[in-house]
Every structure is written in structure tokens, then in C-alpha cells.
Amino acid sequence: MALRIWTPIALQCSASxxxxxxxxxxxxRWLKVPTAWTAALAVPYTYGKGQNVAAWTGANSQRxxxxxxxxxxxxxxxxxxxxxxAEPAPQWWRxxxxxxxxxxxxxxxxxxxxxxxxxxxxxxxxxxxxxxxxLNVAYFARALVLxxxxxxxSIAKGEVQEQSKSMLMLKEASxxxxxxxxxxxxxxxxxxxxxxxxxxxTGLDQQAMIRYHKFLGLWCFWVLALHGGxxxxxxxVSHEFWVEWKDWGxxxxxxxxxxxxxxxxxxxxxxxARESFRRKSxxxxxxxxxxxxxGFMVLACMHYSGSWRYFTPGLLLWGVDLLQRASTSSAxxxxxxxxxxxxxxxxxxxxxxxxxxxxxxxIHLLVPAISRWAWHPFTIAASTPAQPSAPxxxxxxxxxxxxxxxxxxxxxLARPDAAIRATLPxxxxxxxxxxTGDEAxxxxxxxxxxxxxxxxxxxxxxxxxxxxxATRRVxxxxxxxxxxxxxxxxxxxxxxxMSGDPWLTLELFQTQPSPVQECKLEAGLESGSRxxxxxxxxSKAGDGDDDSTEGSGALQQRTPPAPPKSGAWxxxxxxxxxxxxxxxxxxxxxxxxxxxTFFGGFVGLMLGWSWLPEAQTALATKQVTKPFVTTISWRAxxxxxxxxxxxxxxxxxxxxxxxxxLWRSWASRPGRRSDTPRMQDLELTVLGPRRSLSHDMGSPxxxxxxxxxxxxxxxxxxxxxxxxxxxxxxxxxxxxxxLAALSALGAAHESVSVLVSGPDGxxxxxxxxxxxxxxxxxxxxxxxxxxxxxxxxx
Numbered sequence: 001m002a003l004r005i006w007t008p009i010a011l012q013c014s015a016s017x018x019x020x021x022x023x024x025x026x027x028x029r030w031l032k033v034p035t036a037w038t039a040a041l042a043v044p045y046t047y048g049k050g051q052n053v054a055a056w057t058g059a060n061s062q063r064x065x066x067x068x069x070x071x072x073x074x075x076x077x078x079x080x081x082x083x084x085x086a087e088p089a090p091q092w093w094r095x096x097x098x099x100x101x102x103x104x105x106x107x108x109x110x111x112x113x114x115x116x117x118x119x120x121x122x123x124x125x126x127x128x129x130x131x132x133x134x135l136n137v138a139y140f141a142r143a144l145v146l147x148x149x150x151x152x153x154s155i156a157k158g159e160v161q162e163q164s165k166s167m168l169m170l171k172e173a174s175x176x177x178x179x180x181x182x183x184x185x186x187x188x189x190x191x192x193x194x195x196x197x198x199x200x201x202t203g204l205d206q207q208a209m210i211r212y213h214k215f216l217g218l219w220c221f222w223v224l225a226l227h228g229g230x231x232x233x234x235x236x237v238s239h240e241f242w243v244e245w246k247d248w249g250x251x252x253x254x255x256x257x258x259x260x261x262x263x264x265x266x267x268x269x270x271x272x273a274r275e276s277f278r279r280k281s282x283x284x285x286x287x288x289x290x291x292x293x294x295g296f297m298v299l300a301c302m303h304y305s306g307s308w309r310y311f312t313p314g315l316l317l318w319g320v321d322l323l324q325r326a327s328t329s330s331a332x333x334x335x336x337x338x339x340x341x342x343x344x345x346x347x348x349x350x351x352x353x354x355x356x357x358x359x360x361x362x363i364h365l366l367v368p369a370i371s372r373w374a375w376h377p378f379t380i381a382a383s384t385p386a387q388p389s390a391p392x393x394x395x396x397x398x399x400x401x402x403x404x405x406x407x408x409x410x411x412x413l414a415r416p417d418a419a420i421r422a423t424l425p426x427x428x429x430x431x432x433x434x435x436t437g438d439e440a441x442x443x444x445x446x447x448x449x450x451x452x453x454x455x456x457x458x459x460x461x462x463x464x465x466x467x468x469x470a471t472r473r474v475x476x477x478x479x480x481x482x483x484x485x486x487x488x489x490x491x492x493x494x495x496x497x498m499s500g501d502p503w504l505t506l507e508l509f510q511t512q513p514s515p516v517q518e519c520k521l522e523a524g525l526e527s528g529s530r531x532x533x534x535x536x537x538x539s540k541a542g543d544g545d546d547d548s549t550e551g552s553g554a555l556q557q558r559t560p561p562a563p564p565k566s567g568a569w570x571x572x573x574x575x576x577x578x579x580x581x582x583x584x585x586x587x588x589x590x591x592x593x594x595x596x597t598f599f600g601g602f603v604g605l606m607l608g609w610s611w612l613p614e615a616q617t618a619l620a621t622k623q624v625t626k627p628f629v630t631t632i633s634w635r636a637x638x639x640x641x642x643x644x645x646x647x648x649x650x651x652x653x654x655x656x657x658x659x660x661x662l663w664r665s666w667a668s669r670p671g672r673r674s675d676t677p678r679m680q681d682l683e684l685t686v687l688g689p690r691r692s693l694s695h696d697m698g699s700p701x702x703x704x705x706x707x708x709x710x711x712x713x714x715x716x717x718x719x720x721x722x723x724x725x726x727x728x729x730x731x732x733x734x735x736x737x738x739l740a741a742l743s744a745l746g747a748a749h750e751s752v753s754v755l756v757s758g759p760d761g762x763x764x765x766x767x768x769x770x771x772x773x774x775x776x777x778x779x780x781x782x783x784x785x786x787x788x789x790x791x792x793x794x
Contacts, residue, residue, distance in 0.1 A: 005089055011081035015201050018074030022067060022313070023135075038062055043606070045613040051620040053613045056606055067186070067313045068598060075317075075594050078197040079587040082428045098437040101203070102751075105786050111771035115764055119211065119789070128212070132219070135183050140176050147172045163238070170234050177227035181300075181310045184223055188216045189314025193321035194362070195426035203432050206362060206425075207789055214273065221270050228263050231256075253633035255303045262299035268292035282404050286374040298638055305612070305637030308605060312644060319597050319648050320590075325423040327657050329366065331665075332419045332577040336393050338412050341484065346448055347398040347409045348488070351422060352391035352579040353383075363394065366421040370407050375423070381451035382458065382490055391579035397488055399448045422580050428587055433459075434788040435753035440473040440745045444738060444766050446758025447480045452790040453755050454490050461496045464503065472503065475745060477736040479509040479762070486717050486731065487710045494710060494719045498727035507741075508717060508731045581664055589656070596652035604647025608639035739769040746773055746782035757790040 041061035042054040088094075104124040108114065114121035151165050161168065190198060191209035199209065235241040249255035271277070272288040301307045339348040364375040378396045386392035400406045411418050433456070435441045441460070443453050457476070463469035476497065480486060486508055497506035615632040618624045711718050716728040745752045756766045770785045777784065 005087045008081040008084050009089065009093075011077045011084075012201060015074035015077040015081075015197065018070035018077065019198075019201075021070040023131075041065075045610075045617065047614070047617065051617055053616050053620065055610060055613050063309050064602065067309070068316065068602075071313055071316060072594060072598050074201070075197045075320075076591055078200055079428065079591050079594075082587045094437065102784060102786055107767070107771050107774065107787065109771065109775070111768055115767050118215065119763075120767055120787075132183075132187070132216075136180050136223075139180060139183060140173075143176045143179070144169065144173060167234065167237065170230060170237075174227060174230035174234055177223055177230065178304070180223050180227075181220065181307070184216065184220045185310035186313050188213065188220055189311065189318060191216075192314065193317045194364075195321045195324055196317050198317070200429045200432075203434075205432065217270065217273065221266055224263055224266060228259065249302075249631055249634040250627070251630075253305065253630055255634040258299045258634060259303035262296050262303055265292045265295035265299060269296065280402060282376060282402055283371050283374045286371075286376075290373075298641060301637035301641040302634040303637075305633045305640065307637065308640050308644065311641065312601060312605070315645070316598055316601055316648070319601070319645075320594055321425075323593060323597065323649065323652055323657050324426055324590075325364075326653065327660055328581050329421050329423050330661065331421065331581075333422045333580045334391065334577040335417065335420065336391075338416055340409060340413055345400045346485070346488075347400060347405070347412060349396045349398060349412070349420075351394045351396070351420070353394055353424075354386050354391055354579040354581050355424075361425060363396065364423050365396075366423075367408060367411065368419055368421075369411055369415075370404060374404070376404055379452045381454045381488065383455065386579065394580070397448050397451045419577070424580065426590065428590065434786070435471060435755065438471060438751040438753040438786070439749040439783070440475070440752045441471050442742055442745055442752055442754045443474065443476045443478075444736065444754065444756045444758070444762065445476070445478050446762045447485055448488070449757035449759070449790075450478060450485075450488065452757035454488075454493070456755065456790075457493045458490050461492050461504070464496070473745065473749060474504045475741060476504070476506045477509070477738065477741055478507070479511055479736050479758070481510070481512045483510050483712055483717075483731055487712070489710055489717065491710065491719060494717070494729075495727060498719060498729055506729055507736060508729060509736045510731050510733055511735055585660065589660075593652050593656055596655060597648055600651030601644045601648030603651070604643035604645070605640050606643075607647065608641070608643030609636055611639055612636040738765055739772070742769055742773055742785065743782070746785060748783075750783045752783050752785045754785055754787045755790050756787065763789060 038058035038061075040058065042058035043056035043061070045053040045055040104122065104127075106123045108121045108123065108126060111120065118125070148165075148169065151161070151168060155161065155165070163171075190196075191213040193199075194206060199205070232241065232245070235244045244251070244256055245260065247256045248258070268288055269292045272285050272292070278285040297311055301311075334352040336350040336352050338350070341348070361380065362377050363380055364377050366373075366375050378398060380394050381397050382393075382395040384392045398405050398408060400409050435456075443457065445453055457474070460469055460471065460474055478486070493504075494506070497504050612632055615624065615629045615636075619626065619629050712731075713728075715731050717731060718728040742752070742754065754766060754770055756763055767787060770787045773782060773785050776782070
């Protein structure tokens with residue numbers, strides 16, 4: 001029993017120690033490693049013709065071990081802890097961890113300023129910022145102090161300097177701002193992977209990871225701006241600006257023009273990552289982000305061939321994540337049903353999956369008819385587990401706001417069987433539940449943002465029914481512009497809220513002043529017209545149609561896209577859709593994937609780097625001159641990072657990912673398994689005057705549909721229960737009283753988790769209310785509030 005309790009904890013502590021070792025590895029220039037050890041780590045060049053040339057220097061091996069090794073060991077330690085069936089930790093341990101978590105999540109004042117600048121400033125945020133600032137200052141200051149002492153000693157000896165001390169110190173400061181990327185870029189890429197042991201270890205969700213990534217991106221931008229700007233000043237004062245600025249690696253091993261182009265790519269990354277641009281033009285944001293990132297990385301390695309030290313640690317974890325997604329992203333996902341609602345402008349898409357559990361969190365979709373390479377993130381609103389004879393379902397509510405989502409709605413209206421691909425993050429550990437250990441939970445959501453918390457509410461209801469929920473009180477405040485958005489409420493959550501048990505309360509608020517109209521989600525089936533969607537396209541009536549007329553629900557025939565010709569290239573033909581498969585085959589598979597990715601990255605880096613030792617051998621044997629070797633440096637840098645990416649991804653893909661994909665294709669081929677659900681004729685149903693539209697894709701084994709018969713009647717949300725007295729809750733006008741509701745919970749409970757998902761204005765209101773209540777705790781004696789933002793963005 002004790003081993004099952006403490007062994008996973010010890011392994012996770014080992015992973016934390018590995019992260020600390022990585023921070024120590026960042027200070028390699030301060031570590032006094034014996035020269036004999038460094039020389040022993042060098043890999044001799046086999047074709048060196050007797051010359052003392054290393055294919056991989058001891059200094060490079062030292063940095064690789066100190067920066068890559070802890071990452072790999074930490075990942076393996078976390079995977080090993082997942083293989084052990086852990087028992088619940090003692091109560092004192094859980095209470096201690098809860099107190100630590102609350103302390104780190106405490107929001108510092110002034111809340112309004114930090115909310116506007118960074119979405120708040122917690123104790124953890126401040127600690128991470130201080131650590132980053134201290135590392136940068138220590139790394140930068142120590143180098144300047146050493147350079148200043150060396151110059152003073154040289155001047156004291158009477159040695160003549162080519163430039164004044166101030167100019168030489170300006171040059172050194174410019175160089176050190178570039179060297180700071182050894183710390184900053186290393187940290188920049190760690191939060192990117194959607195599936196990473198760092199998320200399991202820290203308990204941070206993707207929203208928090210991307211928030212740190214955005215901050216580190218801005219930090220790197222300004223440090224690089226200082227690096228380039230100070231060099232421009234130095235060249236200008238030295239009257240060498242145009243000679244140095246346009247140099248392409250001929251004067252020195254540093255390629256200055258490549259550095260300028262790399263910084264321009266960084267500017268493109270920062271500009272297109274702005275929230276306004278990302279929301280309005282997500283597809284262009286995605287394209288710019290990928291293209292500018294590749295340009296920034298490759299050109300940076302051409303600028304300085306040793307830049308691989310900055311990029312590779314974080315890219316290794318990202319590579320593992322990409323390989324997991326590649327195993328599921330090549331097959332079209334079977335669609336269970338699609339519902340289009342024009343009144344609330346929401347598309348509800350239900351996909352099939354083959355996972356034994358209920359996937360949680362975000363899912364990324366790729367629709368080739370819209371874009372062949374832009375993956376769009378969505379939050380899973382509801383899920384059902386897969387059974388041996390039937391697939392599970394994943395429900396997505398897509399708000400038609402941007403260009404991509406509107407095109408998706410139009411595509412599904414014309415072609416309900418459109419090809420869709422999807423990827424899910426790995427699930428080795430149980431999903432993180434931020435409300436664990438708190439007495440009460442307050443859920444504040446706006447509109448379709450309820451999808452980010454619906455699964456959490458469903459889990460609370462199920463645990464309450466099983467007697468395993470420690471939370472004593474759950475209060476839900478839901479505000480929506482249109483009353484029809486409340487129809488997406490999960491029936492189990494609705495029944496629990498309307499059952500009369502005070503542990504779960506549901507308050508609905510309609511912010512739009514228009515009166516509530518009577519409608520229901522699955523009503524009108526008898527009056528609706530059913531049309532087969534195979535071989536027929538459907539489109540809405542003209543924009544000039546009046547919704548109040550009888551013919552407003554009519555459908556017009558549209559010619560669907562022509563199917564591929566029989567003589568087309570076989571690989572170009574669409575693949576048969578199947579339920580979304582798991583991204584991996586267990587912890588051992590993931591461990592092998594990590595090891596092969598790290599090994600492949602090292603081999604590819606050495607292969608690309610081999611051009612440089614070959615040139616050094618030719619120089620030692622006087623076959624080439626020094627200027628020729630100088631021009632090789634930027635080529636070796638670009639080839640090194642290219643080999644790192646190609647071999648690092650290609651080797652595990654060939655040995656692990658591709659065989660698993662082939663096995664899945666073989667196992668799901670027609671006739672292989674008779675119990676595999678197959679796509680059947682799609683049916684389209686047109687409902688009511690609002691032209692709400694749905695079509696269901698049946699299968700021999702009918703999966704449980706997440707749509708329940710919630711309906712609106714007389715300003716109430718009703719859940720029919722087959723009895724004379726139906727369950728209902730009133731829909732109130734206006735906005736929810738957030739501060740009053742939270743105050744009431746805090747007065748009755750010692751700890752309250754606040755889950756918020758909705759527009760920015762709602763988040764700011766909740767954030768200020770939580771900050772105000774926590775500041776007044778010493779006087780009021782109310783409970784402690786911890787805020788958790790649930791809606792994630794890429």
C-alpha cells in the first residue's frame with residue numbers, strides 16, 4: 001500500500017528535480033567542468049585524416065546532456081508513475097498540496113492594472129517572472145563584468161585597443177543580448193505542446209501554457225530588438241553599417257543579413273499573434289505563425305550556427321506531440337450528427353471516437369475543403385465513452401463568428417458528409433480538476449462558452465450520484481444573448497439542478513431584451529421534411545426571405561461537389577471515415593516515442609553538422625583557405641537544424657507511428673470486424689420557421705446521442721420527464737449578479753473554486769469580484785476564492 005502511494009509521488013518529484021537540473025544547465029558557462037571531462041565527451045571525426053578534428057565537440061555534448069537529458073528523464077519518470085496504480089495520498093499530503101496551490105494562485109494587486117496587462121498576476125506568475133529576470137540579469141551582467149575586467153587588464157598592460165572601451169563594451173552588450181536567447185528561446189517553446197509531461201507535472205491547462213508562451217514571445221521580441229538595435233548603433237558609429245548589415249557570412253562566422261531577416265520573421269509572429277487578428281482571421285494567423293516560425297528558426301541558425309542550443313530542447317517535446325497527432329490526423333473522422341441553428345448562429349457537430357474513456361479538453365479539427373493545413377481548436381462540450389460494439393461521441397458547439405467557422409457551417413449545410421480530421425491530446429493521467437479539495441464551486445459562463453465547463457459539471461453530477469464528490473455546493477450562473485443557447489444544457493446536469501436538491505443550483509439570464517420564444521431542440525420532427533443528403537446538396541433560402549412566412553423553411557437543391565473520377569490517382573481518393581482512434585498505445589509506447597525522438601534529433605543534428613568538421617579537416621590539410629571555412633558556418637547551422645527536424649521526426653514516425661497507422665487501417669478494413677459501426681445514409685431534417693437543421697448519421701449500433709429534449713416554454717427551460725409535472729427553471733432578464741452570488745458562497749464555505757468561461761468582459765468582472773472578496777477576507781471572514789479560466793485559445 002505504501003509503495004503504491006509514495007512511488008508515483010517520488011517519480012513525480014524526480015521529474016520536478018529534472019526541471020531544476022535544466023535550469024542549472026542553462027548556466028553552463030558558469031559550471032566549472034574539468035577540461036578532461038569535456039574532451040572525453042567529444043565525438044572524433046572518422047574521416048579527419050589524422051587531424052585533431054571532432055565531429056561533435058565536447059562543449060556541444062555537455063550542453064546536450066545538461067539540456068536534453070533532464071527533459072527525457074523527466075518525461076520517462078512521469079510515464080513510469082502512470083504505470084503504477086496509485087492509491088490516494090494521505091489527507092495531510094493532500095491538504096498541504098492544496099495550500100501550496102492556493103498560495104501560488106493568489107492574485108496580487110492592483111487587480112485592474114494587472115488584469116488589463118496580463119489577465120491578472122498571481123504569486124506563481126510573479127515567481128516565474130522574477131526567476132526569468134534574475135537569470136537574464138545574472139547571465140548578462142556577469143559577461144559584461146568579465147569583459148570590462150579583461151579590457152582594464154589589457155589597458156593596464158599598455159596594449160593598444162582598436163576602439164575605445166565604451167565602443168567595445170557596446171559591442172559586448174549587443175552580443176550578450178543575443179546570447180540571452182540561450183535562456184529565453186529555450187523557455188519559449190516548452191509550453192507549446194498540447195500533450196506534454198510538463199502539463200501533467202505542473203497541473204496547468206493549455207490556456208495557462210499558451211498564456212506563458214505569449215508572454216515569453218514578447219520577452220524574446222524585445223530582447224532581440226535590443227540585440228539587433230544596439231549592433232546597428234555600433235555599426236553606425238563605426239561607419240561600417242552597410243558593409244556589416246548586408247554581409248552574408250563572408251566576413252565572419254556570423255551571418256548578419258540572416259539575423260536581420262530572422263528578426264523580421266519574429267516581428268511577423270508578434271503582429272499576427274495579436275488577439276484581434278487571430279479571432280478575425282484564424283486561418284491566416286495559423287499560416288503566418290507556421291511560416292514565420294520556420295523562417296525565424298532556420299534564419300537564426302544561419303545567423304549563428306550554435307543557435308540549435310536555443311531551439312532544440314523545447315522542439316523535442318513539440319516533436320513528440322506532433323508524432324502523436326500524426327497517428328490520428330490522416331484519417332477522416334466518422335460524423336454521428338450535425339445540427340445547424342441559425343437563431344443562435346451555432347453549429348453543433350457530433351463526432352465518433354473509439355476511446356474507452358470520455359475525452360476531455362480541446363480538440364483540433366482540419367477540414368480539407370476549407371484549408372488543408374489549418375487546424376482549428378474547439379472545446380469538447382459533451383462526450384460518451386466507446387463500447388466494444390459501438391463508438392463513443394464527442395459533441396462540439398461551434399459559434400459562427402470568424403471566417404473559418406462560417407465556412408464550416410456553409411460546408412456542412414451543403415455536404416453533411418464532408419471530410420473532417422481531428423486530433424486529441426494524450427491522456428496518460430486523469431484530467432486535472434482544479435476544484436478538487438474545495439467545499440464549493442461557482443461556475444460563471446456566457447453563451448456558448450458553457451461548452452468549456454459542461455463536461456466538468458457532468459462529472460460532478462455523476463460523482464454526486466455515486467457518493468464520491470467532496471464538493472458540497474455547486475452554483476451555476478449562465479448568461480446568454482439568445483434563450484435558445486440554453487438548449488445545449490446537458491440533460492443530466494439539468495435534471496440534477498431541477499430536482500430540488502440544493503447542492504446544485506442553476507440560474508439562467510438572457511441579456512438580449514427580446515422576449516423568449518417557445519422552441520425546442522428536437523421538436524418539429526413530424527412537421528419537418530426529411531431529405532436524403534447523399535447525392536443532393538442543400539442550401540438556405542435567399543437572404544430576402546421572411547422568417548415569418550410559411551415558405552421560409554423551404555430548401556433549395558444545390559449541386560454538390562463532383563466526386564473523384566474513377567481514373568484518378570488512388571491515393572487522392574477520399575478515405576472511408578472511421579471513429580477517432582487514441583493518439584498512442586499506452587505509457588510504454590510513449591516512452592519509446594520519446595527515446596526515438598531524442599535519439600533521432602541528435603543523429604540528425606550531427607549529420608547536418610558534419611559539413612563543418614569536413615571543412616575543418618580540409619583546412620588543416622591546406623586544401624581550402626580560412627575564408628572558405630567561414631562561409632561554411634551558416635550552411636552547417638541551417639543543415640544542422642534541418643537534419644534535427646527531419647531525422648528527429650522521421651525516425652520515430654517510420655519505426656513507431658507508421659506501423660501503428662498501418663495496423664489500424666488493416667484492422668478497420670471492410671469485412672475485418674463485423675461489429676465496427678459503418679456510415680449509413682445521411683438524413684436531413686428541417687425544423688420549424690427558424691430553419692434549424694439537423695441530420696443524423698446512423699450506424700448499426702446506435703451511439704448515445706448527447707442531444708436531449710430540452711425545450712423553452714413561457715420563459716422557462718423545461719426538461720420533460722414523462723410525468724405530469726415537468727422539471728423547469730426560470731430564465732431571468734438582465735445580467736447575473738456575480739459579486740452577490742460569490743459573496744453568498746464565500747460566507748457559507750471556507751474555499752470556493754470559480755470556473756469562468758465566456759467573453760472577456762465577463763472574465764474581467766469575475767476576476768475583479770474574486771480579487772475584491774479575497775482582499776476583504778481578514779475583515780469579513782469569508783472563504784478563499786480561487787479563479788480558473790476554462791475557455792482555451794491557441
